Amino acid sequence: MKFETRTVAPALVLDELRQLKTDGYNVLVDLTAVDYSLYGRCRGRMGWEENFPAGAPQPRPHRFEVVYRLAGIDPAAGLESRARLEVRVPYDDGAVLLSVMSIWPNADWLEREVWDMFGIRFEDRPDIKRLLLYESFQGHPLRKDYPLKRRQPLIGPESGELPGSPSFNIVRQEIPFE
Amino acid sequence: MTHKKSYFLNMGPAHPAMHGVIRLVLELDGERILNTEVEIGYLHRAFEKHTETETWSNAVPYTDRLNYVSPLINNSAFCCAVETVAGVSIPERVRYLRVIASEISRVADHLTCVGASAMELGAFTVFLYLMEGREYLYQLIDCLCGARVTTDYARLGGVKGDLPEGFAERFRAVAPKIRKVVADSEALLNRNRIFLDRVEGVGVISQADALAYGITGPFLRSTGVAYDVRRAHPYLVYDRLDFEVPVGTRGDNLDRYLVRLAEIEQSLRIVEQCFAQMPEGPVALSPWEMKDAFTFEDMGKAGSTALLPRCLAKTCRTLDGSGRDKAAGVRADEPALVLPSKEEVYGSIEGLMNQFEAVMWSWGMRVPAGEAYHAVEGGNGELGFHVVSDGSDRAYRVRCRPPCLFIMAALPQMLNGGYVADVVATFGSVNMIAGELDR
Numbered sequence: 001m002k003f004e005t006r007t008v009a010p011a012l013v014l015d016e017l018r019q020l021k022t023d024g025y026n027v028l029v030d031l032t033a034v035d036y037s038l039y040g041r042c043r044g045r046m047g048w049e050e051n052f053p054a055g056a057p058q059p060r061p062h063r064f065e066v067v068y069r070l071a072g073i074d075p076a077a078g079l080e081s082r083a084r085l086e087v088r089v090p091y092d093d094g095a096v097l098l099s100v101m102s103i104w105p106n107a108d109w110l111e112r113e114v115w116d117m118f119g120i121r122f123e124d125r126p127d128i129k130r131l132l133l134y135e136s137f138q139g140h141p142l143r144k145d146y147p148l149k150r151r152q153p154l155i156g157p158e159s160g161e162l163p164g165s166p167s168f169n170i171v172r173q174e175i176p177f178e
Numbered sequence: 179m180t181h182k183k184s185y186f187l188n189m190g191p192a193h194p195a196m197h198g199v200i201r202l203v204l205e206l207d208g209e210r211i212l213n214t215e216v217e218i219g220y221l222h223r224a225f226e227k228h229t230e231t232e233t234w235s236n237a238v239p240y241t242d243r244l245n246y247v248s249p250l251i252n253n254s255a256f257c258c259a260v261e262t263v264a265g266v267s268i269p270e271r272v273r274y275l276r277v278i279a280s281e282i283s284r285v286a287d288h289l290t291c292v293g294a295s296a297m298e299l300g301a302f303t304v305f306l307y308l309m310e311g312r313e314y315l316y317q318l319i320d321c322l323c324g325a326r327v328t329t330d331y332a333r334l335g336g337v338k339g340d341l342p343e344g345f346a347e348r349f350r351a352v353a354p355k356i357r358k359v360v361a362d363s364e365a366l367l368n369r370n371r372i373f374l375d376r377v378e379g380v381g382v383i384s385q386a387d388a389l390a391y392g393i394t395g396p397f398l399r400s401t402g403v404a405y406d407v408r409r410a411h412p413y414l415v416y417d418r419l420d421f422e423v424p425v426g427t428r429g430d431n432l433d434r435y436l437v438r439l440a441e442i443e444q445s446l447r448i449v450e451q452c453f454a455q456m457p458e459g460p461v462a463l464s465p466w467e468m469k470d471a472f473t474f475e476d477m478g479k480a481g482s483t484a485l486l487p488r489c490l491a492k493t494c495r496t497l498d499g500s501g502r503d504k505a506a507g508v509r510a511d512e513p514a515l516v517l518p519s520k521e522e523v524y525g526s527i528e529g530l531m532n533q534f535e536a537v538m539w540s541w542g543m544r545v546p547a548g549e550a551y552h553a554v555e556g557g558n559g560e561l562g563f564h565v566v567s568d569g570s571d572r573a574y575r576v577r578c579r580p581p582c583l584f585i586m587a588a589l590p591q592m593l594n595g596g597y598v599a600d601v602v603a604t605f606g607s608v609n610m611i612a613g614e615l616d617r
Contacts, residue, residue, distance in 0.1 A: 106391045
């Protein structure tokens, strides 16, 4: 699948993507991240020396890259009116990345998944909680420094702790009686 | 003015009308839904983390478990993505074989979805009819790759094996049966008052909302957008095949049901065309260079050992010597990346060496450093794999873009404001596959 790639600084993401949306990229196809912290480093990911017969690739200057994948689908023709675009955002722990939930509503779940798996926090959005894992899970498993066989502490009534946070967030509301 | 309190209803994670483990928290006012919260992740199996720890070819079976209703599509999607990174071009026949497998799988997927959602609305007969149709397809898949559900048919650079003897005839015998069960189901449902009242105008999503949520596949097409990855980004051989993209108009449960049934017919047509177009036999393919066994031996004695891994000895490979040529045509000409066929492994020392080199940890099968995103049209929409390789023998990162995650994210849109009884109808039409949703 052909696509163009563009790199955008984390501080400019929201403005840039809003501009792209008005330019016709109306669908956020995917939002994910890649942890490049061990990319091209011979010290092994699996705990032993990696073997790169063709030479190790260049390490990346930033730890993460957040990938926004955009498409411009023309509803009338059913085809894509422009080439797909991959927006890459270099990110290091501590940088501020604004949420794009206001542009595409599906960014809600995707950002929650990226937070869940990589610990990349999106600012200026409500309710960032884990999507696939449970709230008391410790660590972010798709980070390269998360050990494969790490054990998680026991949760639930067996552990003797009361559940800390409610498992869902719908705010109970008063309904006027008709 | 008096006030009354809304109350909560917890559906799932283990509810008889839920196709997978998923939890819906509904805030209700009487029977009307005010708010919905979807909680997913009960079937999280760390697919993406697993693929980083296994060799490239070992990751293929994991993809079976993503969308376990149409695993063949996942297999070929993942393999296509890795081949894009590796820059391997696969033989022509493999392209057709993957399309045939994918389309058979798509029919099975749609039959399951329509059958299960009809059953939840009381049409148990339809469910049995469609499951009968799916059984015929499972038998086809079984004779194609030896398994009914966890198929693992596509291999990097090829497929497991060629079509078995008489596969086209078997398919031609099955296709009318599928058409018949579909026609029977349409006769039972399309003008059925009970069914129509439950699905017509229920679970509506507008075209703008569907696009904003990134929904693709039959779900988007039911809103009138004729978007199909097979049409917009033709992969494999879809640009040579003639098929229509059925669309709906209203984006409700009825349209999704009609679009899925119409797609079954198109998929059957595609498979027929593949049989007609497919290059015959291994003649048109690029098997490894075949040399007589004595030539091979002479090459070794003459010191040209560098050539040996790229050649195959023409000897009796298996105990009975059959099946050897069939597998030679369905692999790309890349001994460094492609697993040799089992006939070669068990029948020749070179095949055995290739196999060992390919599977030994931190030694075998290499994909050059690079990244690619490859998307295919899955049963539910765009199924994409973003693959990152750092040049070692395992994936650096694999991201699966699951199509039903996007539909599930939009589920509150469709449910809110409706009745609690419609949850089951709408949820059935989503065709949520927990294995793919939670990965």
